[in-house]
Amino acid sequence: MERIPILKMGDFLLVTIQVDLYDQLAENLESDLVNAVKKNNSKGVLIDISSVSIIDSFMGRILGNIGIMSRIMGAQSVIVGMQPAVAMTLVELGLTLTGVSTALNVEKGMELLRSKILLSEGQSYYDENNNTE
Amino acid sequence: MMRTTTLNKLDFVIVREQDVVPFRNKVKEEAVKIGMGILNQTKLITAASELVRNLLKYGGGGTVEIESVTNGRENGILLRFSDKGPGIKDIDLAMKDGYSTGKSLGLGLPGTKRLVNEFDIKSAEGEGTTVTIIKWKNG
Amino acid sequence: MEDKSVKILKEKKDAILELWVSKQMAQDSYFNADDQKEDSEDFVSAFLSALNDTNINDQDARSFEKVHDVLMGISVSRAKRGFTPRETGVYMFTFKEALLETLSKEITDPVRLYEDSLKVSKIIDNMAILTFEAFIRGREDVISRQTDEITEISTPVIRVWDGVVALPIIGTLDSARTQVVMENLLQQIVETGSTIAILDISGVPAVDSLVAQHLIKTVSATRLLGAECIISGIRPEIAQIVVHLGIDLSNIITKSTLASALQTAFNMLQLEVNKKKGNFINS
Numbered sequence: 001m002e003r004i005p006i007l008k009m010g011d012f013l014l015v016t017i018q019v020d021l022y023d024q025l026a027e028n029l030e031s032d033l034v035n036a037v038k039k040n041n042s043k044g045v046l047i048d049i050s051s052v053s054i055i056d057s058f059m060g061r062i063l064g065n066i067g068i069m070s071r072i073m074g075a076q077s078v079i080v081g082m083q084p085a086v087a088m089t090l091v092e093l094g095l096t097l098t099g100v101s102t103a104l105n106v107e108k109g110m111e112l113l114r115s116k117i118l119l120s121e122g123q124s125y126y127d128e129n130n131n132t133e
Numbered sequence: 134m135m136r137t138t139t140l141n142k143l144d145f146v147i148v149r150e151q152d153v154v155p156f157r158n159k160v161k162e163e164a165v166k167i168g169m170g171i172l173n174q175t176k177l178i179t180a181a182s183e184l185v186r187n188l189l190k191y192g193g194g195g196t197v198e199i200e201s202v203t204n205g206r207e208n209g210i211l212l213r214f215s216d217k218g219p220g221i222k223d224i225d226l227a228m229k230d231g232y233s234t235g236k237s238l239g240l241g242l243p244g245t246k247r248l249v250n251e252f253d254i255k256s257a258e259g260e261g262t263t264v265t266i267i268k269w270k271n272g
Numbered sequence: 273m274e275d276k277s278v279k280i281l282k283e284k285k286d287a288i289l290e291l292w293v294s295k296q297m298a299q300d301s302y303f304n305a306d307d308q309k310e311d312s313e314d315f316v317s318a319f320l321s322a323l324n325d326t327n328i329n330d331q332d333a334r335s336f337e338k339v340h341d342v343l344m345g346i347s348v349s350r351a352k353r354g355f356t357p358r359e360t361g362v363y364m365f366t367f368k369e370a371l372l373e374t375l376s377k378e379i380t381d382p383v384r385l386y387e388d389s390l391k392v393s394k395i396i397d398n399m400a401i402l403t404f405e406a407f408i409r410g411r412e413d414v415i416s417r418q419t420d421e422i423t424e425i426s427t428p429v430i431r432v433w434d435g436v437v438a439l440p441i442i443g444t445l446d447s448a449r450t451q452v453v454m455e456n457l458l459q460q461i462v463e464t465g466s467t468i469a470i471l472d473i474s475g476v477p478a479v480d481s482l483v484a485q486h487l488i489k490t491v492s493a494t495r496l497l498g499a500e501c502i503i504s505g506i507r508p509e510i511a512q513i514v515v516h517l518g519i520d521l522s523n524i525i526t527k528s529t530l531a532s533a534l535q536t537a538f539n540m541l542q543l544e545v546n547k548k549k550g551n552f553i554n555s
Binding site: 054089092094 | 150153154157171172175176178179182183186241243244245247248
Binding site: 079080082083084085086087088090091092096097101102103104105108109112 | 451454455458459461462465466467489492493494495496497498499
């Protein structure tokens, strides 16, 4: 069965969704990711959806679930690169994904993920990184 | 529902989840053909994706007619989802935000209605459900 | 039996045209003789050459399509040149009068005259309806083009700082406009990689619950992309209305002026704006 690859990079898990999602694929991703977080003891999950042109309520819910599940397991998650048309469609559908962190691109997403991890570990991110923009 | 003229029509049979992606691609293809912009395309395909899930989940599969239509002033895509499932008991209730019989968020039907320009649902208990939507090119 | 009326009308083409033009002139104070005579001549030729023994009984006959095309063209161009609906109506109705008068001169049998007049009336009335539809469509085209233009020029997205874009909204915010505003804003956010967007509504005349809903949608969509949205330009009366209508804007960062929104943006980006130190006169 088709599966979306999950890459491990240090404390992080990286997922780049390159194909259009359908229900089974999204469900597989959800369970694979949660298992991978446990197996690798990951601190952060970054999901790049810049190539995804359709997100309906089911797939939106899966993305929300991934955020909540990772948080319960002690990992932070960020979704990056949502296309404007997808964002507007989700809002019209009534799905605002509150509780899911988002960022414009992978670079900004990594930055956000790091700061969230530092915050959750009780340190102030900006104390250590005074030179950020 | 508004009076329209059909310019082009094709049927798509949906019986398994694997049919969904090719179906969505076909809808996109037809939308591109009439010159629909990216935002309206996305809304249309998202609506189609919601409805095709209902077709599989509640109707046990069915057919979708994909038509490019015109109302004389503007072109659009019409999709008609027909199943022979158990039908919907209370359509008004099903169209309410937040209502769901399944485990979903209950955004399906009312959310879908907001994504398209025309939305029509007919259902008879025990006979099946037909949902017809139209998205105009610049709608 | 050959339909005599068709033959009569075809033979009397020049007389009909002359009669029609003179009738138009009588009704119409600023009838531009050359221009409109040409229009009328085109139409009479098209009509009479299409008319035959079968389609005189059928107003929807396919053979009238070419006539309808000519008529639509005239109608749309009149709408665009600013003719009144009355002038366009007079155009069709005087034509009917001209035809009927011609028939009444030639046909002596009253029963026949009545029957044929009815047939001709039916065809022309149908054309009159088409004319009005085309006329209105012509007007609508003008309006929708202007609307498009207004929407386009009134949603400029300005890059005010590295990572900050601003969009001043001027005029009423309806759902179609919100769509365009949102599309432009989100596109610019992605293109410039900006993490903060300022939506200034100083130029929006009224805010009701619908407008507020549009604003909330825009903010939600911005957040989905991974940027924050500040709404500025909240005038005192807007603040009052928002509270009185019970609209919940608590999840949205709102500021009274663009300047304070920019200040908030700087804070969020951990930027500081300082006055330059040092003496410039001596240097």
